[in-house]
Amino acid sequence: MPEAPIIELSGADLAYGRRTVVHGLDLAVAEGASVALIGESGSGKSTAARAALGLLRPVGGEVRYRGTALDRLDAAGRRAYRAAVQPVFQDGPETLDPRQRVGSAVAEGLGVPRAQRARAVAGLLADVGLDPALADRRPHELSGGQRQRVGIARALAAEPRLLVLDEPTSALDVTVQARILDLLERLRAERGLAMLLITHNLAVVDRLCDDAVVLEAGRVVERGPARRVLDAPAHPYTARLRAAVPELGGALPGTAPARGA
Amino acid sequence: MSIHPSPVTSAAPAPPVPPASRVPGAGSLATRLGRLVGRDRLAAASAVALLVIVVLAVLAPWVAPFPGDGTTATHPADRLLAPGAEHWFGTDQVGRDVLSRVLYGARTSLGIAVAVLAISALVGVTLGVVAGFAGGWLRDVIMRVTDVFLAFPALLLSLALAAILRPSVETTIIAIAATWWPWYARLSASVAQSVRTRPYVDAARCLGVHPVKIVLRHVLPNSLTPVLVQLSLDAGGVILTAASLSYLGLGATEPTSEWGLMVQSGQSLFTTHWWVSAFPGLAILVTAFCFNMLGEGLRDLLDPRAAGGRS
Amino acid sequence: MTAAPLVSVRDLEVRYGDRVVSAVPSLDVRPGQCVAVVGESGSGKSTLLLAVLGLLNGTPARVSGSVVVGGTEMVGVSERAAGGVRGSAVSLVLQSPQGSLNPTMRLGRLARHALRRHGVRGAEARRRVAAALEAVRLPADVVDRYPHEVSGGQAQRFAIATAVALGAPVIAADEPTSALDVTVQAEVMAVLDRLRREQGTAVLLVSHDLALVSTVADHVVVMQDGAVVDAGDVDHVLHRSTVPYTRALLAAVPRLGHGRAAEEEVTGA
Numbered sequence: 001m002p003e004a005p006i007i008e009l010s011g012a013d014l015a016y017g018r019r020t021v022v023h024g025l026d027l028a029v030a031e032g033a034s035v036a037l038i039g040e041s042g043s044g045k046s047t048a049a050r051a052a053l054g055l056l057r058p059v060g061g062e063v064r065y066r067g068t069a070l071d072r073l074d075a076a077g078r079r080a081y082r083a084a085v086q087p088v089f090q091d092g093p094e095t096l097d098p099r100q101r102v103g104s105a106v107a108e109g110l111g112v113p114r115a116q117r118a119r120a121v122a123g124l125l126a127d128v129g130l131d132p133a134l135a136d137r138r139p140h141e142l143s144g145g146q147r148q149r150v151g152i153a154r155a156l157a158a159e160p161r162l163l164v165l166d167e168p169t170s171a172l173d174v175t176v177q178a179r180i181l182d183l184l185e186r187l188r189a190e191r192g193l194a195m196l197l198i199t200h201n202l203a204v205v206d207r208l209c210d211d212a213v214v215l216e217a218g219r220v221v222e223r224g225p226a227r228r229v230l231d232a233p234a235h236p237y238t239a240r241l242r243a244a245v246p247e248l249g250g251a252l253p254g255t256a257p258a259r260g261a
Numbered sequence: 262m263s264i265h266p267s268p269v270t271s272a273a274p275a276p277p278v279p280p281a282s283r284v285p286g287a288g289s290l291a292t293r294l295g296r297l298v299g300r301d302r303l304a305a306a307s308a309v310a311l312l313v314i315v316v317l318a319v320l321a322p323w324v325a326p327f328p329g330d331g332t333t334a335t336h337p338a339d340r341l342l343a344p345g346a347e348h349w350f351g352t353d354q355v356g357r358d359v360l361s362r363v364l365y366g367a368r369t370s371l372g373i374a375v376a377v378l379a380i381s382a383l384v385g386v387t388l389g390v391v392a393g394f395a396g397g398w399l400r401d402v403i404m405r406v407t408d409v410f411l412a413f414p415a416l417l418l419s420l421a422l423a424a425i426l427r428p429s430v431e432t433t434i435i436a437i438a439a440t441w442w443p444w445y446a447r448l449s450a451s452v453a454q455s456v457r458t459r460p461y462v463d464a465a466r467c468l469g470v471h472p473v474k475i476v477l478r479h480v481l482p483n484s485l486t487p488v489l490v491q492l493s494l495d496a497g498g499v500i501l502t503a504a505s506l507s508y509l510g511l512g513a514t515e516p517t518s519e520w521g522l523m524v525q526s527g528q529s530l531f532t533t534h535w536w537v538s539a540f541p542g543l544a545i546l547v548t549a550f551c552f553n554m555l556g557e558g559l560r561d562l563l564d565p566r567a568a569g570g571r572s
Numbered sequence: 573m574t575a576a577p578l579v580s581v582r583d584l585e586v587r588y589g590d591r592v593v594s595a596v597p598s599l600d601v602r603p604g605q606c607v608a609v610v611g612e613s614g615s616g617k618s619t620l621l622l623a624v625l626g627l628l629n630g631t632p633a634r635v636s637g638s639v640v641v642g643g644t645e646m647v648g649v650s651e652r653a654a655g656g657v658r659g660s661a662v663s664l665v666l667q668s669p670q671g672s673l674n675p676t677m678r679l680g681r682l683a684r685h686a687l688r689r690h691g692v693r694g695a696e697a698r699r700r701v702a703a704a705l706e707a708v709r710l711p712a713d714v715v716d717r718y719p720h721e722v723s724g725g726q727a728q729r730f731a732i733a734t735a736v737a738l739g740a741p742v743i744a745a746d747e748p749t750s751a752l753d754v755t756v757q758a759e760v761m762a763v764l765d766r767l768r769r770e771q772g773t774a775v776l777l778v779s780h781d782l783a784l785v786s787t788v789a790d791h792v793v794v795m796q797d798g799a800v801v802d803a804g805d806v807d808h809v810l811h812r813s814t815v816p817y818t819r820a821l822l823a824a825v826p827r828l829g830h831g832r833a834a835e836e837e838v839t840g841a
Contacts, residue, residue: 040753041724053467082469087460094459099482105461109468144613151464158468173612174780178824200754203826230828244758246783248825249810252758252765 004067005030006162006194007052007085013060014047014218021047022218024061027196029162034188034195036205036226038241039215045198048215049166052196053087083109086155090167091148096139102150103135109157124153129183145176149183156187162194169204181207202245206230214238304558307551314548318367330357331365331518341534351536353527359536363544365518370548373434374499378492380438385445386488392446393453393484394476404450407443415440419502423511430519433503433512441495448491452484459483486560494556497549504545520545575603578742578774579624579662584637584647586619586628593633594619595799601742606768606775608789608806610782610821615795617778621746623647624776625664626654642741659690662776663735667747669727673719680715683734690738697737704737707771708763725756729763736767743767744776749784761788783825786810794818 005028014022022044029035029052039045050056051063054070062069065081073081086109089095096105103121112120122132128149139147148168155163168184169177181204187193188208197209205212205226212226214237222235233239246252322328326348330336336356344351350359392403410418422436456462457480465475504521506512513519515526520541527537577600586594594616601607611617622628626646628635639646642661644653658664666672673682680701687697705712708729719727728748735743743764749757765788767773779785785792785806792809794802794817802815809818 040755050463053463055463055466079469082467085467087464087467089460089464092460094461095464097461097479097483100461100479108465108470154464154468174782175612175820175824177826181826201826202754203828206828207826240755242828244755245828246758246761246781246787248783248822248827249786249806252762252787 003031004064005033006066007164007196008064008067009048009051009058009061010064011061012048012051012058012063014044014051014056015059016047020059020218022051022215025215025218025220027052027213027220029194029196031161032192032194033211034197034209036209036212037196037198037215038200038202038205038212038238039198040200040241042217043215044218045215046166049087049164049196049198052164053085054081083158084161086158086160086163088148088151088155088163088165088168091144091151091171095151096147096154098139100138101135102137102139102142105139105150106135106153106157109154120157124157125150127156127187128153129179143176144172145180148172148176148180152183152187160193162196164196164198166198167200168197170199170201177204184208200241202230202242214241301558301561303554304561307554308558310547310551311555314367314551315371317364318371321361321364321368325358325361325364327358327361330361333516341530341537343534344536350540351534353523353537354530359523359540362518362523363520363540366520366523366541366544367548369430369513369517369519370500370503370545373430373437373503374496376434377438377441377499377503378495380434381441381445381495382488382492384438385442385447386449386484388442389446389449390453390476390481390484393450394457394472394480396454396457400450403446407446407450410440410443411447413440416502416505419506420509420511423506428511428514430513430517433506436506436511437499437502441499444495445488445491448487449484452487453480456480456483490556490560492556493559494553496556497552500545500552501549577602578642579776580638580640581620581624582638584620584623584635584639586616586623587634587636588632593798594623594795596620596637596793596795597800599793599803601774601776603741603774604768604772605791606764606777606789607791607793608777608779608785609793609795610779610785611795612780612821614797616798617795618746619798620795621664621744621776621778624744625658625662626651629654655689659686659738659740661740662742662744663738663740665728665731665735665743665745665748667750669724669731669751670719672731673727675719677718678715679717679719679722679730682719683715683730683737686734687737692738700737700739701733704733707736707767708733723756724752725759728752728756728760732760732763732767736771736773741772742774742776744778746778747780748777750779750781757784764788782821783827794821 008028009025012022012025013020014025025048027035027037027048037045037048047056051058054063057071064070065073065077065085068077070081103118106121106124107117110117110120121135125132125135130146130149130153134142134146139150142150169180172180184195185208188195195208197205199205209226212224212229213220214222214229214235216237222229222233222238229238230242233242317324321331325331327334334357339352339356340354342348342352348358348360350363353359353362388403392400418440419436422439423432426432426435462475462479465479503512504519504524507519507521508525513522515522523541524538524545527534531538579599579601581596581599584594584596585592599607609617609620623635623639624641624646626649629649629651635647637647641657644657644661646654646657673679683701684697687693687700692700701715702712705714710726710729710733714722714726714730722730732743745764749760752760761784764775768775777785777789789806792804792806793800794809794815796817802809802813802818804813810822813819
């Protein structure tokens, strides 16, 4: 008897005010699975992430946590959902509260008594490859890579089962990106975490994800195992995405510029 | 597919934390203060001037040459003496030392400014942050009430209220605060609304942190900077308004030392005995100006990222 | 065949206080050449571009050395002289196209303003703009649109068209495609490449994206923490460089399918 996926969007229509940005999205992330939601700007991928995180209510369809619709969860269910599904946002000036110290940000999700908090925070910081002494710093004193690690530690504090990562490495230098991807891979292996990775970077998908869903203008155009979707795309949009990725030392990605595109 | 890190990358130690001086907008408050003084001389000078004014105001009973004149004493024999050795600012129609009255007037004006701004900020920011964060019908209700108050020209509303109540310093405070709080409500509502959409607030919501805690821990501290800047800029305006009310006879009354009142009383004598109006008028001008300059400087100090890309 | 360089940098050093932010001993951009300056944040690559455009004058930065653009020395030059060079000898394309376009003016007017500042008016200006739009494959009616009415890719191509219309022999581009979707990125880079091949326009490209750069550049300069650590033609830098930082950058670039062959060997799949 298969277990219900941790998060499932079923026929979800997502809108901002009167503008519907996602139409009829079906997306499921099972325990331990790693799913990529691929799309360019305007595809609705970040909106879908917000819905999965319970930050945006669908105007049509449902978002379910372990089989139960989010708005039908009781108090205990809500608490379990909140702990189980955690976000990791793109690095930016507002990903961490600029006025809050690192240690305090990480501790926000902890459920331990006060006395043990410092030790728990130190443990989490070490888990993500940071010096525990950074707990007293403020975000602006850290580099982009370090801030991203703090964001991951903050998410891990809640002991989640699913991480929703929205462009987690896009704003980072390329050498730093590589290290963060190493970290995510390690955490996934060590903790059996599931991941919903929202990105436009196909190479990152290739590295981290088992399955891929491709969004164009708010609709799914292709889905399947990541390897197959990337190597043998069935839909022209996916093929265009794939072709546009510059290969190191390769020829200029040959996309004939259409007039007015 | 895996990225095969070259031996260099895998052996590389965790990146060192960049020293504070390399990171824009960083450094302790003291460091930023030092940088600010170097960069914005006018703000620094204004801050010093205001400090002097505040100190003089607080110490007026001891610093003023004729402390009694600040309150109730009168010396008809010495009326309308020109500025000289004994009375640096001269004397007024009833022989009171103008310098002493200007110093006592500073106490009155600054006291009014503090009271008005405290009330306005407390009421305005509370309502504004609640409105901005909660959104929905609560926000609509609060904003409509704010709009009603804002629909009245501020000075007129103050005048109307002051005319209803008996003229006094307390009346001045209430009348001005009643017209000032809506600005803080609007300001903090819009700031709170933008803070609400920031990733770290989303992260807190996803962690299940209670909305009240989110407001107190994240929204409020990050909404304060524009409020603090506004407070400093407004101080000058409040002093001017208070002076206007007294000038019109609706605020402080004799024998209270209040700059606006003093300007009004010496007005008819201006061509012959200019010092009676000129010095209190100058005091209003200088104080309001310094508060404005300080406000601009504070903005740069407290939120370097907002300082026009200087960081 | 080495034509005289359009941009020539010698012993450039930019300091903020006592900290050297960017140090470039030697750099040349020749007609028809695409020179890419690659580095991560803090490498000093953008500062180099600012120096080439004379945009550091009047800032707290202290600049020493020589940067000759179109025959004019840009280090210490007056703002008026620099303004003359910008647009006529070298044009700038920035990362955020819509950020640098006046939102209240139609695109056509913006282009004509830029041209007027360099003495090109009326019919001649219109002709040049039309030819430039053709070169970047934008429809002619884009001149009637406002900046917010066109997409990021179109705005960026418009910025390039303006540079082309000005006739500058060098286009200096600072992360021109970082803010764009990957499909649009390819189109914009194709435009720059075509300009280079068909009109001999030189390109000075600053980017953090080594993969992108490797597909268009002839010559690559690698910067780290304000210093040049590697330089050479693209083939050498990509395949034969022995500089550890360059190797680290190359290794860190996530590549599609690259490691999978090795994985499959290991698992025998």
